[in-house]
Structures are given as structure tokens and as C-alpha cells.
Amino acid sequence: MTTFMQWIHLSAAVIGVGGIAFLLFLLIPSARVLAPEQHDALLKRVQGRFRWVSWSVIVLLTGSGLYNVRAYYWELAWGRAWFWLTIKISLALLVFAVSLALTLPLPFLARFREQRERWLSVALALAMIVILISAYLRRG
Numbered sequence: 001m002t003t004f005m006q007w008i009h010l011s012a013a014v015i016g017v018g019g020i021a022f023l024l025f026l027l028i029p030s031a032r033v034l035a036p037e038q039h040d041a042l043l044k045r046v047q048g049r050f051r052w053v054s055w056s057v058i059v060l061l062t063g064s065g066l067y068n069v070r071a072y073y074w075e076l077a078w079g080r081a082w083f084w085l086t087i088k089i090s091l092a093l094l095v096f097a098v099s100l101a102l103t104l105p106l107p108f109l110a111r112f113r114e115q116r117e118r119w120l121s122v123a124l125a126l127a128m129i130v131i132l133i134s135a136y137l138r139r140g
């Protein structure tokens with residue numbers, strides 16, 4: 001079961017973070033060659049599809065992450081491992097918040113979507129720190 005949950009957690013992280021990097025480094029810059037109408041239509045369609053990917057990734061990371069906390073940390077006393085895990089989970093929640101702000105179809109979030117690239121860069125940078133802390137926890 002722990003191997004299965006590790007597989008779910010890693011696969012969701014790869015798809016989620018890889019998806020953000022793909023948007024930021026490949027799709028959004030490449031879409032600039034399109035005429036404005038086509039450009040907007042493409043990004044709208046991508047946003048609609050990315051919504052389901054990112055929401056699924058959030059559910060899977062949270063479910064498998066909580067399982068991992070229960071399996072590996074629950075019995076541990078407060079200390080270095082819990083400290084870094086708490087920072088990791090807080091940063092992961094920030095990444096989720098940015099992803100939701102970019103994908104929830106709520107009118108008041110339109111100003112986030114206008115600065116899509118900036119927020120995707122923030123999410124990617126935070127996610128890279130989350131992966132670094134996860135690697136550190138794994139070795140610890």
C-alpha cells in the first residue's frame with residue numbers, strides 16, 4: 001500500500017509540476033505566433049482542460065500526502081522532520097491556492113488570470129522548493 005501511495009504521490013507531482021512548466025516554457029510563448037483571436041481561443045481551451053488536470057492533481061497529492069504523513073510521521077515527536085514537513089505542506093498549499101486562483105471560474109479571480117505567466121512562475125518556483133524539501137525529507 002505504501003508503494004502504491006508513493007506512486008500516486010510522485011505521479012501526481014510529476015504531472016502537476018510538469019504541466020505548469022509545459023505551459024510556462026513551451027505553450028504560452030509558442031502561442032504568441034497566433035493571431036489575437038486564435039491566441040485567446042487556444043488559451044481559453046487550454047485553461048478549461050488544465051482545470052481538470054490541476055484539480056485532480058490537488059486531490060491526489062493531498063490524499064496520498066496525508067496517507068504518507070499518517071504512515072511515516074504520525075508517531076514521531078516534534079523535531080527536524082516535522083519542522084521541514086510543516087514548511088513543505090504550507091508551501092504546497094500555496095501552490096494549490098495559486099492553481100485554484102488560475103482555474104476556478106469565478107469572476108473576481110479574473111485579475112489573477114490576466115497575470116497568468118507571473119502566477120505560474122510563482123507556482124513553479126514554490127513547487128521546486130517543495131520538491132527540494134521532499135528530497136531532503138526522504139534522505140533524512
Ligand code: HEM
Nearest residue numbers: 006013061062065066068069089092095127130134137138
Ligand atoms: C505541490 C505539491 C506537492 C509536491 C510537488 C510533492 C512532492 C513530493 C515528492 C517529490 C516526494 C518524495 C517522494 C519519494 O521520494 O518517494 C514527496 C513526499 C512526501 N509528501 Fe509530498 N508533495 C506535494 C504535496 C504534499 C502534501 C499536500 C502533503 C501532505 C498533506 C505531502 C506529504 C508528503 C509526505 C509525508 C512525503 C514523504 C516524505 C518522506 O519521504 O519522509 N506532500 N512529496
